[in-house]
Amino acid sequence: MSATVDSLADASALPVVDAGPGAFIVNGRSVPLPADPRRRLSEVLRDDCGLTGTKVGCSAGDCGSCTVLLDDAAACACLVPVGQVAGRQVTTIEGLAAAGSTADGQALGRLQQAFVDHGAAQCGICTPGMLMAAEALLRRDPTPDAATVREAIGGVLCRCTGYLKIVEAVLAAAAARPAPLAVAATAAATAVDPVGRPVPRLDGPDKVAGRTRFGADRAPADALWLRTLRSPHPHARFRFGDLVRWRAARPGIAAVLTAADVPSNRFAVFAELRDQPVLAEGVARYRGEAVAGIVGTRDAVATIDPGDFPIDWEPLAPLLEVDEALAATAVAVQPRWVGNVLCRGRVVSGDVDAVFERPSLVTATLAVRTAHVEHAYLEPEAGYAEWRGGRLHVFACTQTPYLDRDELAAVMAVAPEQVRIEPSAIGGGFGGKLDLSLQPLLAVAARVTGRAVRTVWERGESMLATTKRHPARMRARAACDRDGRLVAFDFHGDFNTGPYASWGPTVANRVPIHACGPYRVPNVRTLTRAVLTHDAIGGAFRGFGVPQAAIVGEALIDELAAGCRIDPFAFRLRNALRAGDRTATGQRLDASVGLVACLEALAPAWQRASAAARCFNSAAADDRLPGDAAGARAADTAGARAAETAGARALDTAGARPLDTAAARFVAAGPDPLVPAPRRARRRGVGVACMWYGIGNTVIANPSTMRAGLRPDGRVMLYNGAQEIGQGTATIMPQILGEALGVPVSRIDQVHGDTDRTADAGKSSASRQTFVSGQATLRAGRALKAAIVALAAPGSAADAAIELGDGSVRIDTGEHAVVIDLRDLPRDADGDVCKGEGYFDPPTVPLDADGQGVPYATYGFAAQVAEVDVDIELGTVRLLHLHAAHDVGRVINPVLTEGQIHGGIAQGIGLALMEEYRSGRTDNLHDYLIPGSGDVPPITIHLVEDPEPLGPYGAKGVGEPALVATAPAILNAIHDATGVRLLEVPALPHRVLAALRAARPEARQ
């Protein structure tokens, strides 16, 4: 390969030239075809040409991450043998960047800039593929409509955004004039009061230009490769044969690793529970558990036949279900935990049993089961490790650099200071990259071989080996009086946590606190167990069990409302928590309890949608509807008119802020043209669900430290340990810092996550970073400002204004102004002339044996309304519209906040309707389906701002709250449409049909 990495990644790599014989053209440069024409184009682009902007999420044509332009058409580079591109033009994301760039190579093309302005890139791993698919569309259709855009990007999966902002960005790029948001974004980037403004993602330009380096995009050139051998059985004993001989017969293999090579072969999320081996020791406890590591040259490890590896398996009976694991005769998954119960959670207040004895109450009981859910981030795990001067250096994807550091130190039996974690960019995490995955084995491999060692997991390995959302088996009952006031809630949930602890304790402890929902309930008993099995490891996934519990809880609320003959929306308003109320843990909520405002914001939509659904269903029942799209539209219009007046009144009093979203514009444009006309028996329904979510870790310490410094050149450096995982900490934290200092974000540089250079800001999980690290950032900003002002004169007023120039700062105390030259001032070890540090650990009170205490300093609140259309002959569910109102305390960045809500809702749709992981059967993205661009309906968002006094400028978190209410709202809508309640989730068509047939025996075939 004559082309070099630099030449092809060069942004000036245009114009087009002839390929010549035996060559193809990449971004305008001729590239010789490799010797093997069967190699994947994606591999050649990344490995030979150094064009790592093209991503690989599956190598099977399922995810679209590898989309490039072949001539002018979009193509999955992973499916194209390179021999097929002889003489043709290939354009990658780097070429798109070059085409749009100015002479300095910095400016972005119109499409890329629109992605940045509209928040269309979150983690950014799908972004190159999305951009190339959109570029192909715009080349053939410069003025597409929304439906055409959604169709064009339909082959590219995104797990973060919910697609709406991507569609919005493509439409904006196609429009003749700059979108209003682009103008606002430009102004926001230079404002000295950036909080509350739509500052474009600061990591956005790199993401849309293909410059961001994910785990697979960087490694030392001479790194060896690691391949992990895994158990094909969920439970088995194993014994190795002659490993020395096996290795000796394979010259490219440098080492074969077993448990004996690991200095301390246990790790965990919680140090006191360390129970997961890096490599299994004679017994595998789940399908996919690592048993051996093979290190060698890339070719040597790639060509290994696992069937030749000397290992003898003795399969054992696995315990896959909670019932099996809890049986008295069950073997112990781990001897340490008797009865296979890892831990229990409990909240008890009042006397539930006595309440249920009372006559004249309305009661309801339900039992619901949910499935394993896969995180399905588009970036499979990747990274490398090496030992430098006796210190371990790891570059890999992670949500929690400091936890990685401490656990790797324990595994390698070294001090934490001997480990440096340098996080790569992370292509989605959602909780799945909180646990160590590839890091410990890389560390061992690097130490044993004395070389840098890298690995890039394939899609199947990623899905098989990593944690999942816990399947839940829940039974609950609730009671209210005849006026619809809740009096009791009783919940028991068993969560299948797999063979190792992971986040099982957090799920078991968080669920009891939240299970009764965000309502006033005087008598509560919520009990949970995390149960050990031989199924996939149950870990952290956006919500830590709360989304599962909300499904049964919100269904019970609907049942009670029906029992009282009260509108379910009104029932929720009647019982919603308000400031001054106490929760089931005895915590008094003094401020920032915006649930009522959320409900009021949604009242018009609820009324309008409910009236429209009634109208539609009554027409369907009269047999006028099937095949009559006009009738459906008429029904919608009639319903809308009926609700219009009341809706407008409710909106006036809501105190919420509807935004000008893509979803809003879709609605304004009328019925979605992608939606087929109703041809079969259809029923429409509307569902509502509320949620609350404790922000941050449950009870345990939750600290964050952030630092900021003033550079001699007059720029500010933020040492940002709040790991960016697509949620926006790389933008939110600078906004908060900028506001504290009174400087624009454009003057702030950052160091991200590197444990050698940033302080411990804790995990990017539990929706905690905006609230916890945001407050730490605010305090760091105030401390830095005080230090800067003190340069003028010690004791100067902290509220003085500062203005940063090149190499100088102007300080105006109100009484006098001075300009200080920064270039000659002494510098600290980081090279800063001033430093500020902020620390925040939200106040909590440990829970007692009955779960009484203050588990969280604050809570996010939300309500969502779902409109569905159910085909009662096919059992399919089509989403018509989702409405979401979220109390986020204070909006730091409206575009990013909306993006989090869109993405959470998309994952909630998957939880409700599509996603069911089965180990060994759905370890790929064609058998395991996640929502695509056609599965996410219009979403209308209302952002409610009920400020949290402890939050930075009043802000709370929104990452997990975005998801929790979606599935229950959809499932309640299905019930509203059909009268049947899905007790096993997801609501796959066969389950919907089975429920319909069970409810209407006469309908059975």
Ligand code: FES
């Ligand atoms: S990597 Fe090519 S489609 Fe997924």
Ligand code: FES
């Ligand atoms: S932004 Fe699309 S997968 Fe993360």
